[in-house]
Amino acid sequence: MAFLEIKSLKKQYGSVLALDGISFGVEQGSCLAIIGSSGGGKTTLLRCLNFLERPDEGQIYLNGALLYDAADGKKLKDEALRQKRLHFGLVFQNFNLFPQYTALENVSLALRLTKAAPPEEIRKKSISLLERVGLGQRLDSYPHMLSGGQQQRVAIARALAAEPDVLCFDEPTSALDPELTGEVLKTIRALREQHITMVIVTHEIAFAREVADRVLFIDEGSIVEQGDARQVIDSPQQERTRSFLGSFQVR
Amino acid sequence: MFETVVRALSEGFLKTLELFGLTLLGSLPLGLVIAFGSMSRFKPLQKAVRALVWVVRGTPLMLQLLVVYYGPGLLFGQNIWGGGTSGRWIAAVSAFVLNYACYFSEIYRGGIEAIPKGQWEAGQVLGLKKRQIFFHIILLQVIKRILAPISNEVITLVKDTSLARVILVYEIIWESQSFIRSDGLIWPLFFTGLYYLAFTGLLTLLFGYLEKKLQFFRV
Numbered sequence: 001m002a003f004l005e006i007k008s009l010k011k012q013y014g015s016v017l018a019l020d021g022i023s024f025g026v027e028q029g030s031c032l033a034i035i036g037s038s039g040g041g042k043t044t045l046l047r048c049l050n051f052l053e054r055p056d057e058g059q060i061y062l063n064g065a066l067l068y069d070a071a072d073g074k075k076l077k078d079e080a081l082r083q084k085r086l087h088f089g090l091v092f093q094n095f096n097l098f099p100q101y102t103a104l105e106n107v108s109l110a111l112r113l114t115k116a117a118p119p120e121e122i123r124k125k126s127i128s129l130l131e132r133v134g135l136g137q138r139l140d141s142y143p144h145m146l147s148g149g150q151q152q153r154v155a156i157a158r159a160l161a162a163e164p165d166v167l168c169f170d171e172p173t174s175a176l177d178p179e180l181t182g183e184v185l186k187t188i189r190a191l192r193e194q195h196i197t198m199v200i201v202t203h204e205i206a207f208a209r210e211v212a213d214r215v216l217f218i219d220e221g222s223i224v225e226q227g228d229a230r231q232v233i234d235s236p237q238q239e240r241t242r243s244f245l246g247s248f249q250v251r
Numbered sequence: 252m253f254e255t256v257v258r259a260l261s262e263g264f265l266k267t268l269e270l271f272g273l274t275l276l277g278s279l280p281l282g283l284v285i286a287f288g289s290m291s292r293f294k295p296l297q298k299a300v301r302a303l304v305w306v307v308r309g310t311p312l313m314l315q316l317l318v319v320y321y322g323p324g325l326l327f328g329q330n331i332w333g334g335g336t337s338g339r340w341i342a343a344v345s346a347f348v349l350n351y352a353c354y355f356s357e358i359y360r361g362g363i364e365a366i367p368k369g370q371w372e373a374g375q376v377l378g379l380k381k382r383q384i385f386f387h388i389i390l391l392q393v394i395k396r397i398l399a400p401i402s403n404e405v406i407t408l409v410k411d412t413s414l415a416r417v418i419l420v421y422e423i424i425w426e427s428q429s430f431i432r433s434d435g436l437i438w439p440l441f442f443t444g445l446y447y448l449a450f451t452g453l454l455t456l457l458f459g460y461l462e463k464k465l466q467f468f469r470v
Contacts, residue, residue: 050376078381086378096373100391100468110377113387144469162377 001064003028003197004166009058010070011044018044019055020221026166026214028063029195033202033212033229037244041221042201046168049199050090051081062087062165089164093171095151097143103130103154104139107161129157133187149180153187160196167191169200185211205248209233217241256430256439263426264446270347270412270422275405277348282355289360307353312346313414319346320418336419343415347408354404362397363389366470395465402458406451 002025011019018041026032034042047053049060051068054076060068067084097106108126111117117125130136133153143151152172159167169188173181185207191198192211202208208215212229217238225238236242288300307315320342324330332338366389374384416425423446427439 052372052375082375082378082380085376088376090372090376092369092373094369096367096369098370098373098388099470100395109387110374110379113379113383142468158377 001061002026003063004199005061006049007059007061009045009048009060010056011041011048011053012056017221019048021058022218022221022223023058024216024223024226026197026199028197030213031192031198031200031211033200033208033215034218035202035205035208035215035244036218036224040219042218043170045218046090046170046199046201049166049168050088051085052090054081086162087165089159089162089167091152091155091159091167091169091172094175095143095148095155097151097154097158099143102140102142103135103146103157106143106154107158110158111161126157126161129160130154132160132190133157134183147180148176149183152176152184156184156187156191160191166197166199169198169202171201171203173202173204205233205245217244219244252434252436256427256436256442259426259429260423260439260443260446263421263423264443264450266420267409267412267422267446268450270344270415270420271409273344274347274351274408274412277344278351278355281348281352283359285352285356286359286363289356290363304353304356307350308357312350312411313417315350316343316346316414316418319349336421339418339420343418343420347412347415351404351408355401358397358400358404359393361400362393365396366392391465392470395468395470398458398462398465402454405458406454409451409454410447 004026006022006024008021008023009019010017010021020041022041022045024032034045036042044053048055054073055068055070056073057070059066059070067087098109101109104123104126107129108122111122111126112119116122127136127139130139133156135150135153135157138146138150138154141150143154146154152175156172172188173184176184181204185204188198188200189211200208200212209229214227215229215232216226217224217232217236217240219240225232225236225241232241233245236245285300285304288296289304291297291300320332320339323332330338332342370388370392371384374388379387412422413424415422416428419425423443424440427443430436430439
């Protein structure tokens with residue numbers, strides 16, 4: 001069993017089946033890219049992984065242990081769900097930084113509120129995280145003073161601060177101007193080298209091919225094709241994957 | 252005569268200020284409680300709270316003062332507020348607090364609902380509790396958004412306090428009217444305007460200052 005193992009995850013909104021029995025595994029320290037057209041269920045899958053949505057069916061195993069079983073998901077109290085969330089981090093498409101806090105405060109807030117460590121230690125850790133994403137000079141900047149790329153890097157540092165077992169990215173560059181995507185991708189690339197376990201939903205196919213070990217192509221709530229990132233992207237086996245990837249090459 | 256009038260009006264205005272202060276002290280937090288009630292996922296509570304807000308916002312404050320003060324006595328044959336000046340005072344403060352809490356609750360609700368869901372979710376994925384997210388992340392953003400409508404209500408409250416005279420709370424307008432009754436003087440009534448203007452001017456400055464203070468971030 002892989003480090004993170006997802007078993008037949010289902011999620012339905014009214015009559016719309018957003019996830020129709022999704023299963024896959026992610027090895028520790030590896031990177032999984034999830035590609036597919038909009039509305040195909042990619043974001044829903046990440047939201048289920050972070051328990052922002054409760055899956056209707058399926059199980060999530062982490063490190064060999066059952067973390068979440070949808071069978072008792074409905075009964076779970078908010079507090080139990082909160083504990084489970086600590087294993088996962090999420091970087092949002094539109095950053096969602098806290099506007100009234102500086103970059104440093106954004107990164108340290110959760111640690112301070114959960115009293116994870118003495119204040120001085122939290123401060124040092126937060127500064128070093130911001131240095132790691134190349135923002136050591138912007139500690140005291142408020143989000144509105146930063147570019148989109150810088151804001152997203154603060155968001156990455158903030159997610160790293162909680163030391164999640166798995167770090168998820170929901171289209172981390174989709175809200176950015178093209179000239180700003182590079183710096184964010186560079187940051188993610190660096191995390192890849194530090195062997196942080198990552199699940200990345202992205203439309204940057206070339207980036208997925210380069211940085212991910214495996215890739216998952218999702219369409220209409222199901223996995224159409226999965227495998228080694230280069231293999232799937234360079235020579236897709238399924239017709240639907242081919243036509244999806246083809247639409248990128250045309251542009 | 253001028254001195255006598257000023258002394259009486261100043262005394263009345265102190266009462267006005269006291270009513271103003273106590274009303275804010277009670278209604279600002281109570282409004283938040285009512286706002287949470289009106290957003291509750293428990294439908295019966297939500298419906299009951301929204302009905303209360305409808306009644307309170309849908310009837311004149313002057314009528315509410317009379318109902319709150321006389322109502323219990325007429326219904327149960329017993330004045331729950333206690334007799335004399337202090338009974339009327341407690342009834343007046345209670346009616347004002349309830350009335351303003353309902354108005355504030357709608358302002359809070361609008362402000363809270365305007366905060367993007369992503370702010371809550373960002374707090375959740377960091378492992379924070381709902382309470383922590385509200386008080387450390389959401390609240391200040393709400394305050395910044397609602398400062399202007401709140402300042403409107405607060406300034407309206409300064410002038411609404413004059414309604415308390417219908418149950419004989421001796422605020423500044425009541426004091427000034429006593430000069431009409433006793434000396435046939437109308438100018439003390441007009442003179443009260445200066446008190447109101449001075450105080451609302453002060454409040455305008457205060458809210459301007461707060462608005463500036465909150466300019467360090469954008470929502």
